[in-house]
Amino acid sequence: MEDEEDVKKMMEAIKCSQKENLQEFEYEEFINCNDSDGEENEVIIYEDDDYLIYDLPNTELPDLNTYDTRSSLKPEERHTIDSCSDPNLKSLLLLNRDKNLLLMQLHKKIKDLLLECQKNIEEKNTIINAFVESNKGQTHSTGAWRLAAPYFKDKRLFPCPPNDDVQKKANKELSIYDLYPLKKWTSFECEKLLRAVKCNYNINQQTAVRKKIQEVTQNFNFENREEVLEELQARMEQLSSNESNEVPPLNSDEHIDWLRVADVFLKDKHTASECKSMWHVYLHPQINKSSWTPSENIKLKELAEKYNYQNWDHIAQQLDNNRTGFTVCMNYYSNLHENFKRGEFTYEEDARLLDLIYQYKMGNYIPWVKIVQHFNNRTRSQLHYRYTYYLSQNERRKGKFTDAEDVLLMILVDKFGKNFKKML
Numbered sequence: 001m002e003d004e005e006d007v008k009k010m011m012e013a014i015k016c017s018q019k020e021n022l023q024e025f026e027y028e029e030f031i032n033c034n035d036s037d038g039e040e041n042e043v044i045i046y047e048d049d050d051y052l053i054y055d056l057p058n059t060e061l062p063d064l065n066t067y068d069t070r071s072s073l074k075p076e077e078r079h080t081i082d083s084c085s086d087p088n089l090k091s092l093l094l095l096n097r098d099k100n101l102l103l104m105q106l107h108k109k110i111k112d113l114l115l116e117c118q119k120n121i122e123e124k125n126t127i128i129n130a131f132v133e134s135n136k137g138q139t140h141s142t143g144a145w146r147l148a149a150p151y152f153k154d155k156r157l158f159p160c161p162p163n164d165d166v167q168k169k170a171n172k173e174l175s176i177y178d179l180y181p182l183k184k185w186t187s188f189e190c191e192k193l194l195r196a197v198k199c200n201y202n203i204n205q206q207t208a209v210r211k212k213i214q215e216v217t218q219n220f221n222f223e224n225r226e227e228v229l230e231e232l233q234a235r236m237e238q239l240s241s242n243e244s245n246e247v248p249p250l251n252s253d254e255h256i257d258w259l260r261v262a263d264v265f266l267k268d269k270h271t272a273s274e275c276k277s278m279w280h281v282y283l284h285p286q287i288n289k290s291s292w293t294p295s296e297n298i299k300l301k302e303l304a305e306k307y308n309y310q311n312w313d314h315i316a317q318q319l320d321n322n323r324t325g326f327t328v329c330m331n332y333y334s335n336l337h338e339n340f341k342r343g344e345f346t347y348e349e350d351a352r353l354l355d356l357i358y359q360y361k362m363g364n365y366i367p368w369v370k371i372v373q374h375f376n377n378r379t380r381s382q383l384h385y386r387y388t389y390y391l392s393q394n395e396r397r398k399g400k401f402t403d404a405e406d407v408l409l410m411i412l413v414d415k416f417g418k419n420f421k422k423m424l
Contacts, residue, residue, distance in 0.1 A: 073097070183270060190283055193275055196265030197256060201248045204255035206239045250286045281326045288322040292331055296321060304332055333379055341377045345386055349375075353383060354391060 258272040313325035
């Protein structure tokens, strides 16, 4: 019964406070979007400084926990709380009053921050509008190139100016990154390439015949359909047999996938273009690889002089001895050209060769084509062998191996076996 009387007294106190027109706080009225002036989503904050915080002293929010709530109670609130006989209910009323004061303080702080933000936004908008008005009608470029779409274009969709690499590429100049030393073909790799071309040629031929059989089978109006199918089936059996060892025609790339040959069979040790060149220039079985006879050399001299030492493919056709233009050209300039010296290199030639290699060498790459231009009476192969097998050997250390070198050599033998080239 005492609890019910306490509740009734509390409800009467609340009604009294409502009669005194206590201010109500509605948070949805803090911000109002007013579009009547034509401005899009202009934020307006009501400037109302009439807060109902009673006589709460100016304290920071964390200090409200130690603040005595009873010191700010109005007489009617103090009378209502003191009239409660239940101590728990009295504590709850005081706690509720404390939390209300904290919420009112937070409400005031948030509203002040909103007013400050609104003021900053208005100042920034004023600056932006003034800048836009002052630059109206003028083209403005930041000078920064865009890296998003449209890629590498400025505001007016013009490309960025060419850099040094683009200019060199336009002039067909090679960069150090475009050059790489070519790997020498070994006898094992040549045999592997020969088997790879035969295998790839056979597989692609079977695929083409199988496709043709399917087309003829589905077309009932095909002329001589039964005879063509019999021929295709016989061809398919011939290609599928283990005795099939056909070689593609000379200078023909039909039914040969050079990318697959280089990737699958040679494991990318040589590129597709290198495999293709090696096949057509030297490795094809129909190419004559025998030694040159005196009669062939005499005829080659005559044809080379006749065609002014140019168009070696045509000279090879005139020889009619199943040799390619590359092998014909190499044989002439290596063995038949009279302007080339056959004797030993002089001291001056060795010094000039070393100086040119030091000047043109890029990493492990030596551009022999550029170096040979400085020698009027030496071939490229002569310069290459002279440096590789004599001059470069002089730069290496000689004498007895040190103990550290012996230990390192034993470790490399355990790792690479007797493959001494990998140890260098």
